[in-house]
Amino acid sequence: MAPADMSTARLIRVDQSGKGDFRKIQEAIDSVPPRNNELVFIWIKPGTYSREKIVVPEDKPFITLSGSKASDTIITWNQGRDLLQSPAISVFASDFVARFLTIQNTYGTTGIAVALRVSADRAAFYGCRIISFQDTLLDDVGRHYFKNCYIEGATDFICGNAASLYEKCHLHSMSERGGAMTAQHRNTTAENTGFVFLGCKITGSGSALLGRPWGDCSRVVFGYTHMSNVVVPEGWNDWGDHTKQRTVFYGEYKCYGPGSNRAKRVAWSRSLSTDEAAKLFTKDMIGGRGWLRPAPSHFKRSSSTIV
Incomplete structure (x- = not known):
C-alpha cells in the first residue's frame, strides 16, 4: 500500500x-x-x-x-x-x-565484483557514484531510473535484465582492450526490458564496446549521448555467437563526439528512426510518471514535524 x-x-x-x-x-x-x-x-x-x-x-x-x-x-x-x-x-x-x-x-581487477545490485521494481538513483571493475552495476530486474549518476567499470559494468532509463549519466570505462560497457540480459522479445541511455556522456581510457549480448534478445540504445574516442569504431559485439546478430536490438540516435561515428559500426546495429526514438527516450518506457516521486519536503521524528 x-x-x-x-x-x-x-x-x-x-x-x-x-x-x-x-x-x-x-x-x-x-x-x-x-x-x-x-x-x-x-x-x-x-x-x-x-x-x-x-x-x-x-x-x-x-x-x-x-x-x-x-x-x-x-x-x-x-x-x-x-x-x-x-x-x-x-x-x-x-x-x-x-x-x-x-x-x-x-575487490579489484581479477573478476566479478558488484557494487550495486537492484532486484526490485520502481527504484531510482540520483547523483550517485557507482564504482567497481567487472559487473559494477547488476541492474537485475524491475523498472529503474538513474539520473546524474557516475558509473565506472571495465567489463560488462552495467548488466542485467531490468527496464532502465539512464538520464544525464556519466559512463567511464577503465577497459584497456575493448571491454563492454553493457551486457543486457533480455532473453525474448516478449520481455519489455532494456537499457536506455539519454543525454549521457561516455569517457574512459583504452577502448570500449557499447555493449554485448548476455541474453539472446539483448536491448540497449543510446540517444543524444556524447561518445569520446574510447568507443571502438564497430561499437558492438555478438559475444562470439553470430546467431544473436539477428535477435539483439542495439541502436543509436543523434549521438555525437568522436566515438559516435557509425561508418564502421557492425551492420546489425541500427540508427534509430525518429518514431523509434520517440517511443524509447521517455519515462513512459519505465512507467515512471506513475511512480517517480520528488524528495519529501517535510520530515517527522516521533510526534514532531520538521519543515
Whole structure:
C-alpha cells in the first residue's frame, strides 16, 4: 500500500560518531517495520562506511538512503567472484530511492565484483557514484531510473535484465582492450526490458564496446549521448555467437563526439528512426510518471514535524 502522504517522511539519522539514531546503515534499515507503508528517509552523515554489507529486504518498501554529497558519503565493500553475493548494496524492496552516495566495490581487477545490485521494481538513483571493475552495476530486474549518476567499470559494468532509463549519466570505462560497457540480459522479445541511455556522456581510457549480448534478445540504445574516442569504431559485439546478430536490438540516435561515428559500426546495429526514438527516450518506457516521486519536503521524528 502506498503512503497516504507522499510529501512527509520519517527521518532516521545515521552517524558513525554516535550523534544520530544509529551508527550503522543496516541498523537503520532493520528498524523499519515489515510491510512498511510510510516514506522513510535515512539520512547518512558524511563518512566512509566500510564494515557492513547493505541489504534492503523485500518487505521494507519506500525507503530512501541519502547522503548530502556523493563524494563524502561512501559505502564500500571488498568482495568478488560471486555475482549475487558480492554487492556492497543489494536492493530487494520496491519504491526505493538512493541520493548522493558513492557505492563501490574495491575487490579489484581479477573478476566479478558488484557494487550495486537492484532486484526490485520502481527504484531510482540520483547523483550517485557507482564504482567497481567487472559487473559494477547488476541492474537485475524491475523498472529503474538513474539520473546524474557516475558509473565506472571495465567489463560488462552495467548488466542485467531490468527496464532502465539512464538520464544525464556519466559512463567511464577503465577497459584497456575493448571491454563492454553493457551486457543486457533480455532473453525474448516478449520481455519489455532494456537499457536506455539519454543525454549521457561516455569517457574512459583504452577502448570500449557499447555493449554485448548476455541474453539472446539483448536491448540497449543510446540517444543524444556524447561518445569520446574510447568507443571502438564497430561499437558492438555478438559475444562470439553470430546467431544473436539477428535477435539483439542495439541502436543509436543523434549521438555525437568522436566515438559516435557509425561508418564502421557492425551492420546489425541500427540508427534509430525518429518514431523509434520517440517511443524509447521517455519515462513512459519505465512507467515512471506513475511512480517517480520528488524528495519529501517535510520530515517527522516521533510526534514532531520538521519543515
